[in-house]
Amino acid sequence: MKIITLTTAFLLSFYAFSQSGLKGKVTDEQDQPIFGAAVYISALEQGTTTDYNGFYELKDIPQGKHTVKVSFIGYTVGNKTIEISKNTTTSLDFVLEENSTQLQEVEIIGRKERGYKNTNSFIATKSATKLIDVPQSVGYVTKEVILDQAAFTINDVVKNISGINQFSFYNDLTIRGFRVQGQQNSSMLLNGSRMMTSFWSQQLIPHIERVEVIKGPASALFGNSSPGGTINSVTKKPLKEQKQSISASMGSFNTFRLLTDFTGPMTKDKKLLYRLNLGYENTDGFRDLQFGKNIVLAPSFSFIPNDKTRLNFDIVYQDSKGRLDRGQAVFGDGDLYSTPITRSLSASNDYLNEQNLNITLSFQHKLTDNLSLNSTYLNSSYDEDLLEHRTANNFAALGDGTLDISKVAMRVFVRKRSWNNQNFSNYLNYDLDFGDIKNKLLMGYDYFQQELEPGGSQLEANAYLLTNGNSTNSFNVANKDNYVLDADGNPVTNVAHFDLTSTNGNGMRDMSNYVYGVRHYTPYKQVNHGIYIQNQFSYKKFNLLVGLRRDDFTDYLNYNTEDEEKVKQNAFIPRIGAVYKATPNINVYSTWVQGYQPQTATDINNPEAGGPFDPLESELFEVGVKTEWFQKRLGVTLAFYDLTQQGALYSANDSSNADLLKQIGEEKSKGIEIDAYGKILPNWSLVVNYAFNHAYFTEADETTLAIFGDQKPNAPKNTFNFWTKYMINKGNLNGLGFGLGYDYVGERNGSIVRSPELIPVFPSYGLVNTVLYYSVDKFQIQLNFNNIFDQTHWVGGYDFLRAFPGKPRNIMATVSYTF
Template sequence: MKYCLLFLFFLSLSTLSMAQTGKLKGTVSDQKGGKAQYVNVLIEGSAKGTLTDKDGEYVLDDIPVGEHTVKISSFTYAPISKVVVIRNGETTVLDVSVTEDELQLQTVEILGRAETSYKNTNSFIGTKSSTPLRDVPQSIGYVTKELALDQGAYTVNDVVKNVSGVNQFTFYNDITIRGHRIKGQDISGNLVNGMRAFTSFWKQQLIPHIERVEVIKGPASALFGNASAGGTINRVTKKPLREKRQSISSTVGSFNTFRMLGDFTGPMTQDEKLLYRLNLGYENSGSFRDLQYAKNLVVAPSFSFLPSEKTLLNFDVVYQKSDGMLDRGQAVFGNGDLFSVPISKSINAVNDYLKEESLNVTISLRHEITDGLSFNSVFMRSDYSEDLQEHRGNNKFANLGDGSLDIEKVEMRMGIRQRSWSNNNFSNYFNYDFSTGDVDHKLLVGYDYFQQTLHPGGSQLQARGYLTADRTGSINSYNPANRELYALDADGNPIPVVPHFDLTDPYGNQLRDISKYIYSNRSFPQSSLYSHGVYVQEQMKIGKLRVLLGLRQEYYTDLLNYKTDSEEKVTQDALIPRVGVVYSLTPNINLYGTYVQGYQPQTATVINNPEAGGPFDPLTSELKEVGVKSDWFEGRLSATMAFYYLTEKGALYNANSPGNPDLLVQTGKDLSKGAELDLVGRIIDNWSVIVNYAYNKATIEESDDENLVGRQKPNAPKHAGNFWTKYIISEGNLKGLGFGLGGNFVTERFGSLGATDEPPVFPGYELVNAAVYYKIDKFQIQMNFNNIFDKTHWVGGYDYIRAFPGAPRNVMTTVSYTF
């Protein structure tokens, strides 16, 4: 038997050695005779495939002899198939011409992006239709999945440095755009596929399933209604592709990091009318911060159904589960010395935890009714739940008996909280493309609806303050004038309900006996809010001039005491205009200008919270912006320069009051003005680059608190910049070896503005990062070196009890396989 097996083995080797193969090459051009770059060329029924180069040329080696079907496709061009005959040892030439695909005009993003570079050509978010970015009269920044992978980025916060004017505010899902803060749970600043999804505020959003992160600079209220003044972040999930692609990768590195990712896509049927994509992500990582860890799971399937050329349907699901600990930041001594306590020290207890789950389900439809007229509909259901147990600072240092503070101890509180929300929103709109004489029109008319509900059962147990004299109750704050009301220790100091955290104690993160605390119980009454709006937008093209006109009527309603006998409606509404122009100075340079108003209502929960100090007016904003957008190196590199003047009225800030952590202060008027530069793309095929710089003077112009007037807004640097470049050796013995180098800088920033004296100042910093890549066949290994010079820095913060340090030097190694 063993001789038979040996014979078969050598026979198979002999057969393989005599396999007959040939070569296929050619050029793909468009209807105008131009080069069709980066188009997929695939041999049907095999793993053979490639992309055309910058000259539209391609070469496929070692193709078995015989008749084969060659498929040519991309996001930009209509797919075609050609039959070729491959002969042994010969080169077959197949030149083809492709035509623009109607799907490039899809007004709902149903099919995936086939581009594989740092550059993204089109966007749906700026106009609710596929529009070249340089034809949109507003600055839109973005980060593609390719850039995120090259930098070893895993969260939205990791990649925002690649967009000018965008910076972290804290550790959380919490950033600033042009000096205006956007929180993760803030429906006015966070979108998924153009829809409002409920996301975690406490944990940064993962991106293994994200195609690109987009940032609309300035208010986007004319299209989306409730929108932040600084801008809106849109995360575009990966959609199915017509061609088969599969990849897996694993990352290990500093802080006990371990990650596994999978990305699988392709047709599910032979006629390619049903496509799929499945993205999987798993993380089990530690942190440079004491006790912090992250166990994350992402499961994101997506299906596209193309029953005809006129109808497209997509079903998209993203499930995320997170297990970790809420990190409220670094506490340092009360003298304001940020270096007085190691950046690794947290004030959590070892038995703290934060468990979160979210589910987003989206259904998207596009149907072409007649030539030029299409109907688009999107529905998203978003669910989020939170289960939290934490020890945190009470926004002040420990009280001594005489009323002074011990600046080396933090007054603590402890909470146990559970809550869950759901969002339902749908958007329906028509796009109509038509011409009148020499004027081309693109008309958009739509209606959308959004509802958010806090479900019943939400509640919190909270322990804080100081023990009463009989030690059976608690008082939230200490008043030395009434010392007889408090329990005092042997030194005459008030005894806290939750023991103070001693910043000098190296073993302060011990297990806490939470059963000994005295709790107050707070319920979160069931609540609901909804908004809806009608909008119209006209894009006209007259020769070299493009004009965009938009108008939206928005209605916003908060329901207080939801589903009770005392239910009450709090309503707000606004009429929101948008005007923009683009002028093509040359074939590759466009000038643009825009004027748009923004609107962001205060929620009824804030308006009617007696401890917040309201009522408060809604936020309104106004943007005036001019700039230039251009493409270089045959369209491989894009550049945007923007100059803006942005005002906002009614912003809320935490007053940083030790006795009332819910107290807010509303400013009269904020002003952001500055300039931004973004360069992104390829200089040559194997040399990619991204560069950005922002100057942003974001100040408070009017306020009832005179101490705030003239101050730079919190965590808004005046200067910030970033660059990253990657070069891959494409020929010779070192073919496949590549190098990445980058750096970013941020100038100093203020913390909270609520204090009556000077606010905390977080110093500026400069970081240098690098990477090494090596690719051979279907394998790639890369090493990312972050913060090479081990610079101690702070990405943001509120005060000296809640400062947020950045990661020290770390190394990540990733191995990827594509098949």
């Protein structure tokens, strides 16, 4: 028996010793490792992919000559023939050259880079263009930053991009001092197409490859858009290599998250690829009675039958349940610290249920080597089901005309609405050379349609009862006899006030005795036809981008009724940008672009708003420098800009008509921004940004509350962000890493509201965040500590009744496994 055992052991050890193999490293021309490159020997039908450091290894290769191929999207294919000797492991390295002609025109295959730096973008020119060659500032956050910071929403990560900050708790941001928000048909894109989103709930990102922002108006490519910028969310796309990951997070505020990401080929020839991202979150949040139950289901499929044709199909389904948080109310003396930042005005029987579905079909076909056709169709729908107890935007009224600043006047909304967006984009890319002048011509047509579907309606129970059986949100002592009064002469409430001195305000409310009014949201439709042409000229060290777009908007008011009315608006939108390649790693750029944004159908369709209104028009002048350092591992952008907008709508401060709006003459934003993303060393990553932004009113109607020279709402003059991550990759501490971050936001004004005395100034703040990592093989555990000094702060807000505090100290533990 011992002889048999020894013989078996000897044979096994001999077999192990006698194996022949091949190993090596794949890098680019800057000696940077290429992760995910395919290494294969066709004759043996044997292959593998490179790891994070660019290394690969093939085992059990027969001795003799073999041709080894290495391929990766965006690079030329590497071919080498090598002699494999018996019982040896042979080394073979590859250096792949970048091939821009292989870059896809539309983003169908997953991003090739892993790290904080992103090299190419499709959003800025509607074609694969190096960011350093784009004559406009483009900020971004990659999925690696998202994972390292344990972020779950866009609001969590905008701090990593200069000039962007939160306006409120909601899907509501400012870019260079101009507002970008949900439930609009502009400035929020999914894979380059306009989508419909919630205004109330922040956009979820477990399925997102990167978030990118074009600074300034992007109207020349996408039609109506905010002058501050356009936010594009790029979904994770299928990869040719099989990869799976799963992670679970637990932390403060009873938060639990579960994320999965599966991708790879569905067929042996790798012509059909898939990716499936699932996300689940259950959290109480730090605010009283608030919670979130969020589900994201995002499958994606890519069909690549040959080198000329690519087809992609994406579905993103989101289901969110919670309550609508209108913010923190403080005592009427304006002390932001007078009530706990945890206090909300919600009742326990309130709810907010939302569903969002985005279905995208994108197609690319190369008609010739130089001409390609690109088509994308996006169907985007959003459903809102809401019950909320909320402020009536003032403190409790007393019979003598004064206010009780310890109580908040309340009202109730019960609302259901549904929207549907159709976005159809078609364009041709044509590469044409005239001697030394290279041209990349883009010609396209966009069709966009937005509908507010039938049935949209709202029940509203206002604050005070009237003698005629109705209710109202305001109390006018001069018309005291019109109100139901109590024994003390105070107006009787329809919805009871919220007592800021009580701890019982969040209980269930009996709604059976409320007096309701009904508001019907008349169905409307907006249709937009856009045609555009753009050319990118390249001559030696000079690049020139010239574009022109024509948009025709039609609003159908009282849609599908006898009173249907068409409101037409149109615009020509030019864009000019230039880039000079001063050195191999420094580009200087300048740009001039105009923007156009018709007033929303909601404002046009509201007879109480005072319209019709002129469209919003904007203009951007920008110059800057883009550069790459540390063998192109780190990208830096420095931008100087001057941005002007005319025609913004603000409250007319009319006590008799709360809906009345007026157009501000002019608003301006001037500033400096700097962004740096990437690596200083292969194991040391960095994100740094700073913005000085002076956003103010240069012209204002004296009947509004906008005053010449005032800083615009929620537009801090100074913001700064720093985040760094260092991983130890050798020695006894191999696999251990740590990160450190600091977020600073300067002082901000609240929003323009009807009562000037309610407008707060939110103080500046600086938050310190840290993270610890430990990785071994395919397993990682990380521990994120945010706001470690527990600084009380406000991310934005409207007034002293609707202030939006930021999270106190919190912790998140995440366990991840990749296989």
